[in-house]
Amino acid sequence: MTRLRLAVIGWGRLGKACAEALRDAPELALAGIVRRADALGAASSSPIRGVPCVGHVSELEAIDAALLCVRSEAAPGVARELLQSRVRLVECADLADGALRAHHDEIAHLAKRYRVGAVVGAGWDPGLLPQLQRLFELLIPKGHSQVTRRVGTALHHTAAAENVAGVRGALCSELRDPDGGTHRYVYVELSRGGDLERVRQQIEGDPLFADEPTQVLPVDDLAALEQENRGVLVERLGDGVGGPHASLILEARLDPIAFTARLMLDAARSLSPHARGAWRYTPCGLVPLDGPG
Ligand SMILES: NC(=O)c1ccc[n+]([C@@H]2O[C@H](COP(=O)([O-])OP(=O)(O)OC[C@H]3O[C@@H](n4cnc5c(N)ncnc54)[C@H](OP(=O)(O)O)[C@@H]3O)[C@@H](O)[C@H]2O)c1
Missing domain, CATH: 3.30.360.10 (Dihydrodipicolinate Reductase; domain 2)
Known part of the structure; x- marks a missing residue:
């Protein structure tokens, strides 16, 4: 079996969660970690024994794709650099609405220009959660929706x-x-x-x-403890004349970072080596992302 070789770009919470998820994915391999020069200088060695930790993706051998795990505000710039170097990428950045659209448009433009594959939206929110909400609305067209986010419910x-x-x-x-x-x-x-x-x-x-x-x-790390205890309640309740009214409820207790890491690995698996241009992640397969042309 040829294992897909993935690079983790950025060694923060998500980068570490991706490395952890990769340990349980025998068909995938962690080819290396890419960190900023100052972070690299401060660390005495690679955080994972036997896995190279470098300052630029070009220093890693035979990468199939990069998992973009840098802070949101740095994501557009790092994505641009990867695509210009013809490195396939999977991303999940959480940016405000307008900035997210611009980020995805830019990825679509560069992926087409450099003829390289890229997956956007491979995360929990943004990513899978809005897709579940759309599915609820599709199944119950007349009704109202409510999303309640719980941060550290019991804490x-x-x-x-x-x-x-x-x-x-x-x-x-x-x-x-x-x-x-x-x-x-x-x-x-x-x-x-x-x-x-x-x-x-x-x-x-x-x-x-x-x-x-x-x-x-x-x-x-108290923040990490709060993060682990995050939850969300998504409700779609049918209304309008007549009845009975349908209702859909999703109650989830989750760590969005761990979920996002698993979704990023799934996106990397779904990205065929021959795929070019930008794609949006769905758990049922990738769909072409319409860029600005
Ligand atoms: N869609 C979702 O549901 C979802 C969920 C969680 C996270 N995310 C996204 O995942 C990304 C990472 O989140 P996180 O929680 O892991 O963040 P984080 O813990 O703050 O770590 C991000 C890492 O980015 C690197 N970094 C920091 N400043 C940088 C800069 N100026 N330029 C380049 N790299 C920089 C650092 O790694 P080094 O020290 O190794 O350089 C840092 O550890 C974000 O874009 C976030 O929006 C999405």
Whole structure:
């Protein structure tokens, strides 16, 4: 089996999630990681043993496609550079409406000009979620839609813990035990030099937390914890004269980064080696993206 060799461009949350998803995809291989020069200089070695980490994609051998995982504002420029170098790409940038259209138009223009394949919109939102919403509207043409985004449903910030010296941020969640009691977990991200034991004693001894058994747990990155606990509720409820009215509801608890990584790998698989021009990702296959001509 010839494995598709993919490069990850940008070693942030999505880049790491793509590398993780690649570990579970035997038909795909992580050919290398491309990082900015200053990030490369600060890191002593490649973040993954045996995988080259370089400053430019041209330093990697025999790449089949690049997964564009750089920050949104940098995505248009990096996409342009990749396409000009005739590197096939898969992208998912989350940009505001007008900027996203311009970004996709530019990719369509360059992919056609340089006769190289590119996939846009291979992510959760933008990407798959708007497609699911369109499907709901197609099936229930007369009705109303509602999308409720939940950020860290079970988690909430707690000033009582965040005001403790040595704590950069804290999130709290109360979970019900099987025996009916409640247990409180306080996740803390320590500031530089913060002493976990002192922080733990102060929080666990705070009268505000005396009502339930409270456990303090250190985490490296509070933002990542919130991200993991993201959810969305998509509702389409039929209305109009007569009945019964159809309804469609999608309730999802998800990590949008992990979902996006899986969708990017699927997009890379779907992009045939002979495909030219820009394509929009759908889980049922790629569809041509109409560019500005
Ligand atoms: N469609 C979706 O549902 C969805 C979901 C999640 C993310 N995304 C998109 O995925 C991309 C990455 O998101 P993320 O959460 O992984 O971001 P992130 O954690 O902020 O990481 C992005 C990486 O981009 C690189 N970078 C930073 N500044 C740069 C610059 N000026 N020029 C070039 N590269 C730069 C850095 O990598 P190095 O240090 O290695 O250079 C950084 O780690 C974004 O475009 C985001 O919109 C889309």
